[in-house]
Amino acid sequence: MTSGGKELAGIFLFVALVAGIPLATDSGVILNFVMMALYAALLAQAWNILGGFGGQFSFGHALFFGTGAYIQAIAQLQGGLNAWLALFMAVAGSAGVGALVGALSFRYGLKGSYFALVTLAFAEVFRILALSVPFTGAGVGLMLPLHESFANMQFGSRKGYVYLVLAFVAAALLLTWWLKHSRFGAYLQAVRDNEDAARAIGVNPFGVKLGAIVLSGGLMGAGGAFYVQVFQYIDPGIAYGPGTSVEALVAAIVGGMGTLWGPVLGALVLHVLADLTRNLFGQLPGINMVIYGMVLVLIVMFLPRGIAGLGATAKSLWKKSGGRRG
């Protein structure tokens, strides 16, 4: 089997294994953990497409998350649309916002820290807009009425949400797999590694980066729509605040940028770590966050390629030590 085939088989195996969890347990704690870890993996995978494969570090991915969340809520509350139809609108709308931000940023050649700052600024602008305009509910936010049914994409048990977010993560993994093996993906990685060299061989960096931000924005929008369906409430702080942006990029960086499994691993490890520290030190408020932060620093320091690159990091360390002995 080719490496691409093995990866594809891995994705199907992963989906099958995770899909089995709701069949094996009714534990709300386990199902909630799986749901939130998959949700974090979705956000991280969305960021990874632009940041990991495209090399465009965004600090404001909440922009797409919030847009997806608001479209999901507004389409149902004010448009009277079905939740599933709203989901398509949320994904398309946040992909559209991605296209807009990408067109403006890449047209003027913004990269590196400038691009990061622009995305951060866009998210903040949208947060302030959401606080000001009436159709977002301003500071009061929007709340979906509770009507549990499949048609409303509201499930009585966490199991329904696990399957929903698993479908999103599977789509994100397949998209990432396609990026790794497609011509477009090769162009994107070429632009990441050396934009001038890529242009010299005929790649259109603007179009490629624009494509990446549209894909990334669309996935992030799906994350926002999912959040609204689960928690049925959104306000400007939740939608466009920096928390979601940080959650998406930290999981991708810790797990391994530009890899297929890195964001999933990162999300899983961070969630296990957060839960462990909270359970062990829950009686001492704040201590869990200190330990969580310390472990995060250690991972970033000693695993520069992320968890997915653990093998490669170990191999290079082994070679280095062998070289010194030789």
Add this chain to the structure above:
Amino acid sequence: MSTRRHFMSQSAAAASAMAFPLVGGAQPRTIKVGVLHPVTGALAYSGQQCRVGALMAIEDINKAGGIKSMGGANIEALLGDAQSQPQAGAAEIEKMNEAGVSAVVGAFASAICLATTQAAAKYNLPHVVDVGVADQIMERGLKNTFRFGPGYRKCAEAAVANLHVLNMAAGKPARTVMIVHEESLFGTGTANLLARELPGYGYEVKEVIKHANPTRDFNNIVLRMKAVNPDIVIPANYYNEYALLVRTMQQQKISPKAIYSVLGGAASSYKFVKEFPDAANGIIDCNHWFNPKDKRSAELKKRVEAKGLFFSYEVFMTYTAMRLLADAIERAKSSDRAAIIDALEKSTFADHIMPYGATKFVNGQNTGAQPLMTQVVKNDIKVIIPREYRETDPVFPLRA
């Protein structure tokens, strides 16, 4: 040999017969109750104050003999941290449900309460909302959700009606209003209600300004206030921003006829009065407040202060919410969730320090819940309205 075996078996049986009641019958059972607050993150101070209130109530209930209808069963707190995020609050509910709690008290912030009450509803887990003032919490028809205190609609309506009473009694010196509020659910919701209600009483709302959380410089807002020159300034924000706004007004020598707060974060806070007595002097607030005529209020305040803490609204609101729950468990005679919900629905709990009278829940909201009007007078916070709880006469307007 046979005698020895017989003796041993007899002794073991006697010992087990003597020991069994200790572990089975005589030993009081414990009833697990979830205490869920945002003790880390942006709302950590308020969350920790809430936790103190809940734990003090549990300590008092257990010291007084526990749940008597269940053989003196003790209440055992299962602590949860919502980390100032709705999703973390909902995750804690899942854990508490599996740990077998009979009910939950929490979760301070409105946005968190929206998530936790809904998560608890899936398991028919009774959830007593301790503070969460957003009316949306109670408007979703969740059978498991009960709020002992008032929502912001009730507070805003009471504030406007009382302002009008004060103004009319003083000869209508105030006609214009400026509202300064924080940007989230609580501040915006309150400001919207005020802006809608005030014109009906003949007041002109000259400006509504919202600010971010946190805001560390109020100079521009206060400069605008100077230009607008309202008779009354109404702040609706959290402690830090409230304190900073009022201090900046003091620095820029802005002295309206009244600073009249609705659920003001610092207006009826002993911390603020102690730290900034000059800025706090004369401020009127419509807020959660205890019955000052009830001696138990002063005793509880003393105990909280003995711990080196301020007797803030978070403490007494959560303290009373926990006592309400204990009363329901007492009447339910069971730790069964459905029985507790039933007992809460029928609650007439009146043995408390809040000015609510006998409890009566309609769709989960305590209809007797009301805010009190307080004013900072001589470095202390005194109730001015309603008359039955009045400790001092109101000073309105502060300047002619």
